[in-house]
Amino acid sequence: MRSRIVLACAETDDHGLPRAASAVARQIGVTTETVCKWRARFVRDRLDGLGDAPWPGRARTVADEQVAVVVRATLETRPKNATHWSTRAMAAKTGLSQSTISRIWRAFGLQSHRAESFKLSTDPLxxxxxxxxxxxxxxxxxxxxxxxxxxxxxxxxxxxxQPALPMMPGVPERRSHDxxxxxxxxxxxxxxxxxxxxxxxxxxxxxxxxxxxxxxxxxxxxxxxxxxxxxxxxxxxxxxxxxxxx
Structure with a gap:
């Protein structure tokens, strides 16, 4: 979208003049303020201006390499004496926190505790x-x-x-345990x-x-x-x- 805005702003109208921001906004389907923002960013910083600015807050503590290790271990390995990885076991293996493992699994749609069955039919019909x-x-x-x-x-x-005891005000129906x-x-x-x-x-x-x-x-x-x-x-x-x- 940002690239299309810049390319549209570089075009000229029927009179040979630069296109107005409002016309570009109607073509791209955005607001005029959005066109002015990214046009100014491109004029000031060129291609670097089309990228996202650094987000405020604390810097990342988990590198992409660590995320790759977690994903690869989840997909390609199995823990000892267990059928599947848990967040606690994966955290102990990788040295990351349990909440970090949960966030990585949610981001990549990994659910190691679930399993589904399938069947391939050999019937030609x-x-x-x-x-x-x-x-x-x-x-x-x-x-x-x-x-x-x-x-x-x-x-x-x-x-x-034994027969069930009927429900009474404040007391639910009660049944014997055996x-x-x-x-x-x-x-x-x-x-x-x-x-x-x-x-x-x-x-x-x-x-x-x-x-x-x-x-x-x-x-x-x-x-x-x-x-x-x-x-x-x-x-x-x-x-x-x-x-x-x-």
Whole structure:
């Protein structure tokens, strides 16, 4: 922006005269005071005048080389007996303060405590399938219902050993600290993305027969005359999949 101001000020108008500051300001999209400021700085100091003046306050105590060491160590090394760097461990390694390490990590967007997963599909029809699924969500056909299906297995069925004490003025509801295990349960759920309605029966076991019961429940609750599209992955079931077996 500063360079464009100087170059525009060096041009002449239709009469061969230097362009007015107001005309340059309209062209660049800044105020007239900004044009006058940087034009005067350039006339006085030439190219050096286009740089930032030193900021007031205490001089920097951390050099660029030290910042580079912290960034490189964060990206390329791992601490002993730990899965990732903490600000305290990195401060001890580099000799900088913990707050300095935090500022450097924030400036470079480094979050060593976070990890995300990814998966590369080897399916040659992966792109076409993604288009089908995304298209069904974004633009479903008329007289059709799209349901997103998933399952949650091995849910612990827990119950408190004593009944809960009701809430009273100034006292919240209170529950016993211990509980009784009642085995596990499995949830099959179907989400209607258009309305937010969830159809989700619980079953004691996680087999093909339970998945078929879940499909039968969907068939009973879906209004007649609608074409049903199920979007689901493979439900794991002892080496085979319940959806494949169904």
């Amino acid at each position: 992966f792109v076409d399938k993604v288009h089908d699924v995304a298209g069904l969500y974004l633009d479903p056909p008329e007289r059709a219902l799209g349901l997103c299906v998933d399952e949650k297995s091995q849910i612990q069925a827990l119950n408190r050993s 509980y009784v295990r009642s085995g596990t349960t499995t949830l099959f759920a179907a989400l209607d993305a258009a309305t937010g309605k969830v159809i989700g029966p619980l079953h004691r076991r996680h087999r093909t027969i339970e998945f078929k019961k879940f499909l039968a429940k969907l068939d009973r609750e879906v209004p007649a005359g609608l074409q049903v599209h199920l979007i689901c992955d493979n439900c794991e079931n002892q080496g085979r999949t319940a959806s494949d077996q169904a």
